[in-house]
Amino acid sequence: MRVPLGWLATWIDLPVRAELEERLTLAGLEIEEVLRTGPDLSAIRVGHVLERKQHPNADRLSVCSVDLGEAAPATIVCGASNVAAGQKVAVAVPGVTLPDGTKLKKSKIRGEVSEGMICSARELGLGDDPSGILVLDPGANIGAPLSEVLQAGETILDVEITPNRGDWVSMLGMAREVRALFGGTLRMPPSEPVEGTRAASEDVRIAIDDPDGCHLYVGRVVRGVQIGPSPAWLAARLEAAGMRAINVVVDVTNLVLLEYGQPLHAFDLASLRGAEVRVRRAHSGEKLATLDGETRDLAPDDLVIADAERAVAIAGVMGGAETEVRATTRDVLIESAQFAPTRVRRTSKRLGLRSEASYRFERGVDPDGVARAADRAARLLAELAGGTVSRGRVEVRGVAAPRSGEIVLDPSHPNRLLGTKLTTEEIVSLLARVGVQARLDVDNRLRCTVPSWRNDLSIAEDLIEEIARIHGYDAIEPTMPRAALAPVSRPASLALVERTRDQLKAAGLIEIRLMPTLQPADLDALRLPTDDALRRGVRLANPMPGMGPLLCTSLLPGLLRAARRNLSRQVDSVRIFEVGRTFLARGPGELPEEPLRAAALVTRGERASLWEPGSPIPAFFEAKGIAESLLAELGQRAVFQAGSSAPWLHPGASGELRSVDTVLCRLGELHPEVASAFEISAACALLEVDLQALLDRPGEPSRYREVSSYPAVRRDLAVLLASSQPAGEVLDAIRKTAGNMLVSAAIFDRYEGKGIPAGKVSIAFRLVFQRPDRTLLDAEVAKTTERVVDMLGQRFGGELR
Numbered sequence: 001m002r003v004p005l006g007w008l009a010t011w012i013d014l015p016v017r018a019e020l021e022e023r024l025t026l027a028g029l030e031i032e033e034v035l036r037t038g039p040d041l042s043a044i045r046v047g048h049v050l051e052r053k054q055h056p057n058a059d060r061l062s063v064c065s066v067d068l069g070e071a072a073p074a075t076i077v078c079g080a081s082n083v084a085a086g087q088k089v090a091v092a093v094p095g096v097t098l099p100d101g102t103k104l105k106k107s108k109i110r111g112e113v114s115e116g117m118i119c120s121a122r123e124l125g126l127g128d129d130p131s132g133i134l135v136l137d138p139g140a141n142i143g144a145p146l147s148e149v150l151q152a153g154e155t156i157l158d159v160e161i162t163p164n165r166g167d168w169v170s171m172l173g174m175a176r177e178v179r180a181l182f183g184g185t186l187r188m189p190p191s192e193p194v195e196g197t198r199a200a201s202e203d204v205r206i207a208i209d210d211p212d213g214c215h216l217y218v219g220r221v222v223r224g225v226q227i228g229p230s231p232a233w234l235a236a237r238l239e240a241a242g243m244r245a246i247n248v249v250v251d252v253t254n255l256v257l258l259e260y261g262q263p264l265h266a267f268d269l270a271s272l273r274g275a276e277v278r279v280r281r282a283h284s285g286e287k288l289a290t291l292d293g294e295t296r297d298l299a300p301d302d303l304v305i306a307d308a309e310r311a312v313a314i315a316g317v318m319g320g321a322e323t324e325v326r327a328t329t330r331d332v333l334i335e336s337a338q339f340a341p342t343r344v345r346r347t348s349k350r351l352g353l354r355s356e357a358s359y360r361f362e363r364g365v366d367p368d369g370v371a372r373a374a375d376r377a378a379r380l381l382a383e384l385a386g387g388t389v390s391r392g393r394v395e396v397r398g399v400a401a402p403r404s405g406e407i408v409l410d411p412s413h414p415n416r417l418l419g420t421k422l423t424t425e426e427i428v429s430l431l432a433r434v435g436v437q438a439r440l441d442v443d444n445r446l447r448c449t450v451p452s453w454r455n456d457l458s459i460a461e462d463l464i465e466e467i468a469r470i471h472g473y474d475a476i477e478p479t480m481p482r483a484a485l486a487p488v489s490r491p492a493s494l495a496l497v498e499r500t501r502d503q504l505k506a507a508g509l510i511e512i513r514l515m516p517t518l519q520p521a522d523l524d525a526l527r528l529p530t531d532d533a534l535r536r537g538v539r540l541a542n543p544m545p546g547m548g549p550l551l552c553t554s555l556l557p558g559l560l561r562a563a564r565r566n567l568s569r570q571v572d573s574v575r576i577f578e579v580g581r582t583f584l585a586r587g588p589g590e591l592p593e594e595p596l597r598a599a600a601l602v603t604r605g606e607r608a609s610l611w612e613p614g615s616p617i618p619a620f621f622e623a624k625g626i627a628e629s630l631l632a633e634l635g636q637r638a639v640f641q642a643g644s645s646a647p648w649l650h651p652g653a654s655g656e657l658r659s660v661d662t663v664l665c666r667l668g669e670l671h672p673e674v675a676s677a678f679e680i681s682a683a684c685a686l687l688e689v690d691l692q693a694l695l696d697r698p699g700e701p702s703r704y705r706e707v708s709s710y711p712a713v714r715r716d717l718a719v720l721l722a723s724s725q726p727a728g729e730v731l732d733a734i735r736k737t738a739g740n741m742l743v744s745a746a747i748f749d750r751y752e753g754k755g756i757p758a759g760k761v762s763i764a765f766r767l768v769f770q771r772p773d774r775t776l777l778d779a780e781v782a783k784t785t786e787r788v789v790d791m792l793g794q795r796f797g798g799e800l801r
Contacts, residue, residue, distance in 0.1 A: 002035070003157045003174050004240040011175035012184045017155065023181045027469045029168070030160040033740025037240055038153015039099040039125040044146035046136060047091035047118070048076075051083055057110040064118065065584070066091060069143025077114035088140045089133055090119045092148075099125035126152055152241045164456040166363025170261030173453070180470050188343035191260065191372050193379035193389040198223070200390035203269065204333055211398030213303040213343045217279055218371050219394040220334040220378040221269065225249060225387035226325050234384070243356075249325045249332055252380045254356075254791065262336060262365050262373035263357035265305075265313060269331035271323040277333070279315060279398075286311055289321040290353070302347045303339060316344035316361040317353055332381065336374035338367050338401065366453035367401065387430035402793075404450040404458045409438070411446055414464045419479050420471065430470045431463060493596060495577050496634070496691055502596050503633045507626045509577045509600055514558040516580065517548035522557035525677035526649040536585040538592045551583035551592070555599035556648065556686060560678040563601050567682055572601045574682075579691070596691040600603060604683040619685035620653045620669050627657055627665045627687045635699020638664050640728055648674045649686065659697065665689045705772070712770040713781045715735040718801040719792055723752065723761040730796060734765060737791045738784055741776065744768040762801055 005014060021031055047066040050073055053147045055061035062083055065073045068091060072159055076091065082769035083089070090097060092108045093116040100123070107114055121127040121134045124146075134232065140149040159168075167173040175186055203221040208214050227247050229235070235245035241258050245251050246634040253264040269275070282298035288311045289295045296314065298304065303315035313319040316339040325332060327785060338464055348354055371393060378389045411424040422430070428438045428446065450457045457463060501511060517540065528534055537550035552558065555578050577600035584593040604619045624640070631638045638657035646666045648656065654668025667687035675684060721730065734745050749764035756762055767788070769781050792798035 001159050001161050001169055002240065002242045003159055004237065005155045005157065005170070006049050007154075007192050007237055007240065008171060008174055008441065010189075011171055011187055012178050014178065020178070020182075021157070023258050024159070024177070026158075026472060026474060027177065027181060028162065028394045029177070031157050032160050033158040035158060035234050036153050037156065039122060041146040041150060041152050042752060043092075043096045043417075044090050044092055044101040044119065044124065045069075045410055046140045046142055046144045046146060046149055047076075047089050048142045049085050049087045049089060049118075055110060055112060057112070061110065061112075063112055065114070066118070067142055068093070074115040076111040076116045076118055077112050078118045078133065080118065080120065080132040082135070083118060086326045087133075088125060088136040088138055088142075090146050092117045092119055095550065098123055107630065126150075135260040152420070154236075156240055157294075160363070163363065166360060166365065166455065167261065169360050169363065170257075171259050172369075173261055176435065176453075183433075189376065191376035191379060193375055193382055195391045196223075196388040198227055198388075198390050199345045200392050200394050202388055203318070204272070204275050204394055204397045206275060206277045206394045208396050208398045209277070209278055209413055210303060213281070213340050214279040214337060215397045215401045216338040216370050216398065217396045218336045219277065220336070220374040220383045221331065221390040221394075222334065222378050222385075222387035222388060223269075223331045225330060225332055225381055225385035227325065227329055227385070231384060239261060247325065247327075248385045249329070249381065252377050252384065253334070256373050256377045256378070257356060258361070260366075260373045260376070261360055262369050263316070263360050264373060264377055265319050265333065265335040265357070266377075267312065267319070267323045267333040268325050268329045269333045270329070272307040272312065272333065273310075276308040277335075278306045278308075279337075280304060280306055282311060288312075288314065290314065290318045291321055291324055292318065292353075293321070296351055296353070296399075297346075301343070301351075303343050305335070313349070314347060314353075315339050317348050317351070317358045324529070332387070334374050334377050334381075336367055336370045336377075340371050340401070364401075364455040368452040371395065387651060402685065403452070404455065407448045407450060407457065407463060408458055409446040409448055409460045411440075412442070413460060414467050415462050416774075417461075418476055420476055422467070427467060428466045433470050434466050436463065436466070461798050492695055493691075496694060497596070499634060500579055500630065500689070500691060503630045504577045504579075504598070509575045509602070509626070512559075512562055512576050512578055513580075514562065514578060515544075515547055516552045516583070516722050517543065518550050518554075518557045519548040519550045520547070520550060523553070523702070526554070526556065526674060527671065529647070534585060538585045553582050553584055554688075555580060555582065555597050556688065559601040559686070560674075562681065563603060563684065564679050567603065567680065573603065576601055595767075596695065597687040598630075598691050600687050602626070602685050603680075604675060618653075618669075619683045620667075621686035623687045624655070624669045629666050630689065631657060631664060634694060635666060635701065636694065636697065637700065640726075642726065644668055646688075647671070653685075661692065662693055662697070664693060684730065708770050708772040710771060710773075710775045712768050713776050713778075715769070715781065715785050716747070716764060717747075717767065717785075717789065718762055718764045719798040720756070720760050720762055721792075721798050721800060723759055725761075725796060727763055730763070730798075731765070731791070733795060734767070734788055737788050738767065738769075741769045741771060741784055742767060743770045743782070 025031055045068055049069050049405055050067050051065040053063045055063050060079060062078050064076050064083060065077050066076050067073045068729050092104050094104050104117055118133050121129050136149060161168050176570050183240040200221045204219055206219050208217055230251040234251055238245050238251060238254055243254050249266050253266050257263050278420060280302045281300055284300055286298045287295055288298060304311040305313040305315055310662050312323040341362050341364050343360055348358040351558060381387045382389050405525045411427055414427060415422055431438045431448060436448050438446040438448045441447050448463055523535055533637045534553040537553050540549050543549045559576060559578060562576060568572045579598045581594040582597050586592055602619055602622050638659050640655055640657055642655045644656050644666050648671050650671050650779040651670035655665050657665040665687055670684040670686060732747055735742060746766050747763055748766045752761040769776055789800060
């Protein structure tokens with residue numbers, strides 16, 4: 001925005017320009033450029049005429065001795081009759097270029113040397129007075145640039161306005177900012193018009209059909225105007241602000257826009273059909289020829305100003321050509337309104353049409369200034385265009401725009417946030433300078449009332465920013481940041497996730513990260529019943545291309561799709577896992593459940609490695625080993641139970657790891673139908689760990705024991721057992737029977753076939769005995785081994801081979 005300082009000075013007294021620019025910049029107003037509309041007089045200097053003598057060779061010339069603040073005075077030949085000793089004058093020395101392009105040089109005039117020129121107003125481009133030289137104020141400093149002594153033209157600040165400060169886009173807003181920074185009294189221009197006897201309601205009817213799009217609409221009627229050029233002072237102000245003068249009616253509306261920041265529009269009242277104005281949504285397929293000569297296609301969401309038959313303006317953006325003010329216009333309707341900023345912004349952006357009006361409406365206008373601006377424009381039209389203002393305003397209200405109202409501020413909050421030591425009285429005073437009235441309540445809180453023109457203030461932190469701006473950021477004493485050192489703690493969920501990832505990576509699996517979405521068909525492919533909890537998916541309103549419409553309720557579909565992609569690219573063996581949250585919908589309006597899960601997938605390759613045995617470990621047992629190692633690392637004691645209710649697992653090769661009545665992990669080989677649905681032909685096993693359940697079950701701490709320095713004794717037992725007997729139960733029984741001497745018990749072989757009775761299986765157990773304090777005796781080991789063999793026979797019907 002361009003701010004002419006001469007114009008601004010009519011609103012409020014201004015400080016020295018350098019100080020004004022500095023304080024405005026520190027307050028957040030970026031001054032991009034300082035412009036001038038008059039000639040550049042910085043090279044012209046102030047001189048003091050010490051002596052005037054008659055030129056010896058010319059009756060109309062004088063030879064003057066002029067002090068320019070240098071060691072010796074300059075001799076200048078002057079032809080003006082009003083030059084006299086003791087005057088302060090404007091002097092151009094050799095090398096200076098005058099505003100008309102003349103470049104001075106040292107010369108001889110009728111035999112006398114002239115070291116410069118004493119200038120007239122015409123020669124400086126300051127007027128047409130030919131009577132003589134320009135005589136300056138006697139108090140002017142000798143040798144100073146003339147620009148510091150004489151105001152020539154207008155000085156203009158080109159200011160960058162932040163999007164949240166719609167109040168700054170006006171002379172009134174700038175004057176308020178100067179008052180907040182330097183103090184002073186605002187001088188508002190007169191706005192109340194002299195009204196005639198005819199009521200404005202007899203001239204025009206106004207209605208708002210879209211009350212959400214138009215909060216307030218005010219109409220003023222001025223009859224009998226004479227269209228013509230604006231007076232010079234008005235045209236000069238518009239030109240200084242970057243606008244061109246058009247005619248007196250349009251120029252008045254632009255002037256008031258610049259004064260108050262309130263856009264106005266003038267309609268030719270005679271061209272409004274039915275003498276009616278309606279604020280409504282555009283009709284589908286409706287078109288409008290705008291003032292810029294273009295015909296615009298309107299959309300149903302566009303807000304328009306219409307008469308009884310058609311749209312005549314795009315609300316808040318641009319007027320229509322059919323109702324514009326012409327040379328023949330005699331009666332004018334002045335529109336002043338408050339439109340919804342978002343509606344104006346959408347329409348302006350869609351049409352690619354930006355205007356001075358839309359620029360201000362998008363930032364929000366002062367609702368309390370709408371009527372004032374209409375009154376001001378009506379008064380000026382009556383004064384400058386000879387019109388008569390109809391009595392009263394036609395004013396219609398829609399749904400009121402939300403306002404900040406009252407903000408509660410703790411007086412200690414600004415000091416804590418800014419590092420200042422302001423008293424409550426100082427805080428109240430600083431807020432008052434920006435128009436915020438604060439009163440101290442009984443609970444020692446400030447109740448702050450925000451002025452109507454500050455729609456950017458809505459929370460306490462906004463007020464604190466204003467306190468800092470007006471107090472001055474440069475006045476805040478810099479301090480080093482202070483912080484209390486505290487031990488770092490990790491959330492239990494994060495620690496659990498990291499330990500899970502580490503263990504699964506240690507098992508040789510690769511972690512993958514997938515988008516947390518799935519297709520409804522994925523749930524069908526898992527053979528889920530219709531009432532299964534995993535079908536409670538959360539549907540996305542706007543899923544990304546290539547993503548499913550549901551947030552994932554299980555990690556398994558993503559793993560299976562990843563396995564299919566890798567297998568189809570001839571990856572021999574897939575070993576992957578993922579840890580993350582799943583999402584289960586709750587009732588309407590409730591946030592979903594987000595249980596934490598870990599899932600892993602392993603496949604058996606078709607080609608055996610050189611280092612693998614001839615018969616590779618079945619995928620089921622590999623998944624079971626991974627799951628047991630993971631739970632053991634997490635400090636969980638879990639018992640394996642064959643069979644699982646998970647419909648995606650093979651019923652004959654699946655199981656669950658349980659702790660009491662809680663299922664911690666479900667694992668097994670992939671069900672053939674699920675494998676077919678996901679197009680997986682390789683042997684595949686899955687495991688899924690309920691990490692959410694583990695969060696509520698703190699694991700047992702790891703226990704370490706000293707490595708014994710005494711020798712261990714190993715015994716291998718090959719036992720015939722029923723083939724239906726779970727080997728895990730046998731191992732548990734062995735550990736309990738052997739007692740403390742047993743440090744390890746494991747299965748190292750399983751055989752059935754030739755030489756083994758039908759229905760039986762041979763399982764070989766390796767028992768390791770050792771004590772930390774002495775060497776075991778053979779008799780002790782033999783006795784314990786016999787006790788184990790007896791237990792196997794009595795409890796499980798086992799026979800030694």
